[in-house]
Amino acid sequence: MKLRVLAVGTRLPGWADAAFADFARRMPHELPLELKEIKAAPRDGGKPAEALRTAEAERLRAALPARCRRVVLDERGGDLTTRQLADRLRQWMAGGEDVVFMIGGPDGLAPEIKSAADETLRLSSLTLPHALARVLLAEALYRAASLVKNHPYHRE
Numbered sequence: 001m002k003l004r005v006l007a008v009g010t011r012l013p014g015w016a017d018a019a020f021a022d023f024a025r026r027m028p029h030e031l032p033l034e035l036k037e038i039k040a041a042p043r044d045g046g047k048p049a050e051a052l053r054t055a056e057a058e059r060l061r062a063a064l065p066a067r068c069r070r071v072v073l074d075e076r077g078g079d080l081t082t083r084q085l086a087d088r089l090r091q092w093m094a095g096g097e098d099v100v101f102m103i104g105g106p107d108g109l110a111p112e113i114k115s116a117a118d119e120t121l122r123l124s125s126l127t128l129p130h131a132l133a134r135v136l137l138a139e140a141l142y143r144a145a146s147l148v149k150n151h152p153y154h155r156e
Contacts, residue, residue, distance in 0.1 A: 002098045003033045003141055006063050008056050008105035009130050010037045016131035023138035031093070031145050033138060036063055040105040049107040057110035060102055068098040070117045072109060073133065077120035085140060086147035093148075103133055 005020075024033040041047070041055040064070070069092060080088065092099050101121075102113060114120065123136050146153035 001031065001093055001096055003027070003031060004065075004068070004098060004100045005033070005035045005103065005134060005137060006038055006060055006100055007035065007103040007130065007134055008038045008060070009040050009103075012131040012134070016135055019135040020138045023135070023142045026142050028145055028149055031089075031141075033141060035134065038063060038105075043106070050110075052105070053107050053110040056105050057113045060109075060113055064100060065098055068100045069095065069119070071099060071101045072114050072117040072120045073101060073103050073123060073137065074109065074114060074120050075122055075125070075127065077122035079122055079125075082140070082143055083147065086144040089141070089144045089148055101137060103130060103137070105130070 020035055024035070027033045038056065038059045041052040043052070102109060102117070104110075104113075123133055123140070128136065143153060145151075
């Protein structure tokens, strides 16, 4: 099983790329964490946000594996504790399918991407910059994996 992050947006600050890579490198071998950046629709030209989200939705769908569990990150999603995320990770592992987390662009995710998701989760009640959302997700997944593997990273 793989954990994949499909994130709209490229050319993020170096600190974000380095932090994501650090947590991805720490993941257990049986739970590799991969990032695939999806090109954002150009914001010049005055296109409405709906058209931009639709173009990005097409790129997201094209990047999805044939079979996977789709988890959308959205401010209206479910709120999990670290222990609950670890339990969810155990369930996903038992299911065996890859899990794909989708992070939208500046205008969010298209409604059709949200409605096709198996789950919708929220990282925070705060609005987060996309670079920080990627890092926060990677750290949360590493922390949950450390609980699953009985590694001492997480302390309560």
